[in-house]
Amino acid sequence: MALATATALAATLAACASSDSDSGSSSGDGTVSGEVSLLTPIFEGSTGKELLEGTLLPEFYEMYPDVKVNIDYSSYSKLNTKLTTSVASGLVPDVMLMGVGWIENFAKNGVLADLSSLGLTEEELSATHSSMVVNAGIYDNKVYAVPIMLDARFGVARMDLLEEAGYDHTPTSIEELREMAKALTVRDASGTMTRAGFDLQSNDSRQVFETFLFSGGGDLFNEDITAPAFNSEAGVEALQLMSDLVLVDKVEDVGYSSTDATVNPLINGRAAMGLAHNNLWTQTLEADPEMLDNLEPFLIPGDDPSMFFGGTLATMSSKSKNPEAAQALLEFLTSAGPALAANEQRGNIPALDELLTSDYVTNNRFVQFAMENLDVAKHEGGPAEWLEIRGNFTPAIESALLGQTDAKSALDDLAATSLATMDSN
Amino acid sequence: MSAATAPAQTEKTTPVVMTKPRSKTRLTTSLTLNVVLILGSVLMVMPFVWMIVTSLKSPAELALADPTFFPSTWEWSNYPEAMKAAPFLLYFKNSFLIAIGHTAITLALGSMAGYSLARLPFRGREVIFMGFLAMLMIPTYTKIVPQFLLVKFMPLFGGNDIFGQGGSGWLNTWWALIIPGGLTASSVFLFRQFYTSLPKELEEAARLDGLNEFRIYLQIYTPLMKPALATVGLLTFQESWNNFLWPLLVTTSDSLRVIQVGLAVFRQLESTSWSFLMAGTTLATVPMVILFLFCQRYFVQGFANAGIK
Numbered sequence: 001m002a003l004a005t006a007t008a009l010a011a012t013l014a015a016c017a018s019s020d021s022d023s024g025s026s027s028g029d030g031t032v033s034g035e036v037s038l039l040t041p042i043f044e045g046s047t048g049k050e051l052l053e054g055t056l057l058p059e060f061y062e063m064y065p066d067v068k069v070n071i072d073y074s075s076y077s078k079l080n081t082k083l084t085t086s087v088a089s090g091l092v093p094d095v096m097l098m099g100v101g102w103i104e105n106f107a108k109n110g111v112l113a114d115l116s117s118l119g120l121t122e123e124e125l126s127a128t129h130s131s132m133v134v135n136a137g138i139y140d141n142k143v144y145a146v147p148i149m150l151d152a153r154f155g156v157a158r159m160d161l162l163e164e165a166g167y168d169h170t171p172t173s174i175e176e177l178r179e180m181a182k183a184l185t186v187r188d189a190s191g192t193m194t195r196a197g198f199d200l201q202s203n204d205s206r207q208v209f210e211t212f213l214f215s216g217g218g219d220l221f222n223e224d225i226t227a228p229a230f231n232s233e234a235g236v237e238a239l240q241l242m243s244d245l246v247l248v249d250k251v252e253d254v255g256y257s258s259t260d261a262t263v264n265p266l267i268n269g270r271a272a273m274g275l276a277h278n279n280l281w282t283q284t285l286e287a288d289p290e291m292l293d294n295l296e297p298f299l300i301p302g303d304d305p306s307m308f309f310g311g312t313l314a315t316m317s318s319k320s321k322n323p324e325a326a327q328a329l330l331e332f333l334t335s336a337g338p339a340l341a342a343n344e345q346r347g348n349i350p351a352l353d354e355l356l357t358s359d360y361v362t363n364n365r366f367v368q369f370a371m372e373n374l375d376v377a378k379h380e381g382g383p384a385e386w387l388e389i390r391g392n393f394t395p396a397i398e399s400a401l402l403g404q405t406d407a408k409s410a411l412d413d414l415a416a417t418s419l420a421t422m423d424s425n
Numbered sequence: 426m427s428a429a430t431a432p433a434q435t436e437k438t439t440p441v442v443m444t445k446p447r448s449k450t451r452l453t454t455s456l457t458l459n460v461v462l463i464l465g466s467v468l469m470v471m472p473f474v475w476m477i478v479t480s481l482k483s484p485a486e487l488a489l490a491d492p493t494f495f496p497s498t499w500e501w502s503n504y505p506e507a508m509k510a511a512p513f514l515l516y517f518k519n520s521f522l523i524a525i526g527h528t529a530i531t532l533a534l535g536s537m538a539g540y541s542l543a544r545l546p547f548r549g550r551e552v553i554f555m556g557f558l559a560m561l562m563i564p565t566y567t568k569i570v571p572q573f574l575l576v577k578f579m580p581l582f583g584g585n586d587i588f589g590q591g592g593s594g595w596l597n598t599w600w601a602l603i604i605p606g607g608l609t610a611s612s613v614f615l616f617r618q619f620y621t622s623l624p625k626e627l628e629e630a631a632r633l634d635g636l637n638e639f640r641i642y643l644q645i646y647t648p649l650m651k652p653a654l655a656t657v658g659l660l661t662f663q664e665s666w667n668n669f670l671w672p673l674l675v676t677t678s679d680s681l682r683v684i685q686v687g688l689a690v691f692r693q694l695e696s697t698s699w700s701f702l703m704a705g706t707t708l709a710t711v712p713m714v715i716l717f718l719f720c721q722r723y724f725v726q727g728f729a730n731a732g733i734k
Contacts, residue, residue: 044689044690046509046511089577091596262699287487
């Protein structure tokens with residue numbers, strides 16, 4: 001089904017692009033040719049490079065022998081700078097892989113090709129992907145990006161530690177989560193924490209907040225994306241909960257873990273529960289495979305149990321000199337085989353529904369759990385200014401976690417700054 | 426130092442006049458100082474030791490809840506494994522060439538600029554010096570995009586016409602890696618401070634002997650500046666060696682990438698291969714450590730002198 005869709009997508013894109021193109025990149029005999037550049041933040045690791053250059057691109061060249069792909073690797077941490085300088089200089093890569101929440105900015109500025117004008121509609125994509133995932137590539141009712149891989153944040157519990165404490169299930173309500181977290185917290189005689197009841201700090205604090213916000217039924221922005229909504233009652237409750245876990249329940253001391261921790265505390269028992277990235281499965285497989293049976297994923301139980309997802313989408317430059325070749329590459333990278341391989345090398349979640357039954361997914365309980373719950377997942381982003389706005393979240397959230405300000409004031413101030421940013425553009 | 430004060434100082438420091446209690450006090454002070462310095466040294470060296478022992482641990486050992494200082498099994502294979510992950514020899518070579526290029530440009534042009542600001546009286550000298558000081562206050566990140574545009578629109582390079590249009594300029598070339606970072610305001614500032622600290626009498630004597638300005642700079646003053654050259658050279662080399670963002674931005678080809686960009690292969694968004702990253706980082710620090718060992722005497726002198734004026 002997905003293969004058929006991908007083939008149809010390729011044919012549609014190629015057909016539509018051929019009519020638009022004036023670059024002469026088509027060799028004239030029906031084949032696609034030319035040189036295209038690819039900017040990627042998902043193959044930058046050693047295994048990723050080997051996969052892309054050693055396996056995937058040779059397959060692509062078999063299909064398109066007259067296309068040459070120049071790869072530019074970047075990490076996600078520097079991708080925005082890399083894209084910004086590329087756009088400013090006018091040297092935009094033909095195919096760009098970028099994150100969920102990034103599309104709006106580059107689409108608004110005319111950097112990305114409108115794929116829906118080439119025949120790729122939201123309906124077509126929704127037939128093969130979860131609608132929430134498709135939504136991440138849409139701006140102003142047009143499709144600008146096709147998802148390749150996702151990454152989710154959800155609750156994870158160490159069932160062996162829960163059972164020791166007399167619990168045989170993961171939390172089913174926020175009250176139970178707090179009660180269990182308190183019971184599972186361990187300190188030594190001097191009061192030093194030796195086990196956190198619930199780890200909040202091993203993941204980016206913005207994404208942790210968003211997970212609690214979404215599970216509480218809240219959203220980041222209002223429906224027409226004209227104003228922030230994260231300072232709603234659901235938002236304040238979400239941040240208050242995070243703050244209470246640290247300051248009132250004392251289930252994790254500030255600085256006990258961090259996003260740069262060598263190992264996630266759930267793996268070595270320094271935390272009994274926590275909010276985790278799906279890649280925790282792969283990390284545990286490498287560090288302590290026997291521990292995998294003890295890890296149980298769960299949705300944060302709020303008014304509307306949900307999870308956060310980010311991910312990587314494939315986009316095309318609106319000014320590509322070889323649009324047919326760029327489209328062929330985009331189609332290839334988003335098709336089932338390459339997407340599955342790309343996800344496998346990073347321990348991430350394939351965006352294509354059909355891959356739910358693949359061996360990789362069925363052997364990775366976290367990825368399977370995330371795919372099964374994509375329909376209740378939400379992603380960040382919304383306004384074109386999201387990349388500017390998101391940088392302000394961490395200080396606001398951390399000031400609440402440190403008790404320097406209350407949750408409502410922190411979010412109201414953040415909302416005011418965000419609104420000013422949105423209105424200034 | 427005047428002739429009248431010199432004997433008095435010599436007398437003060439002559440061991441013959443030292444009394445026994447004073448010697449005891451000195452011993453106690455020296456002991457305390459050494460203990461403090463040893464503690465400071467241990468604190469300073471500990472991150473490096475931790476980096477090395479981490480580079481020799483297995484992922485399972487890194488995941489222990491109670492980490493041990495030394496590995497129970499020394500995973501020496503982490504080093505060859507890390508080196509296999511990317512063309513590190515090429516990255517080392519590139520980093521080395523860029524660092525050498527930056528250092529050479531800085532030592533040659535920076536010292537000339539520093540000399541002229543320190544010793545040549547010309548109209549607007551103070552304003553220019555203030556300009557250099559102002560440049561020190563500009564954060565690097567704010568200069569990235571304008572600098573990138575300068576490189577991209579470099580006329581007559583990379584297919585660009587005389588107006589810098591139509592091509593890629595210096596992007597993805599050695600020019601972009603070496604020229605923009607070749608000279609910094611801080612190096613000119615440091616050189617200017619060093620040249621200012623040297624006596625004017627040398628210059629006057631040289632002029633009487635008929636030396637021109639360039640020979641005064643090259644043969645009279647600069648040979649007295651070995652600590653300054655070592656300090657600025659080492660700082661420039663270190664800064665260049667550790668540069669990550671600029672090489673990442675201006676290159677797209679793996680053949681031009683540098684060691685710091687290479688090390689990023691071990692650090693992904695989702696996870697980090699700590700043992701490999703530490704193994705690679707350990708190897709990446711070796712050239713800097715060797716360089717410092719050779720230059721440390723001048724380096725310390727240089728910093729001491731820089732504080733004079």
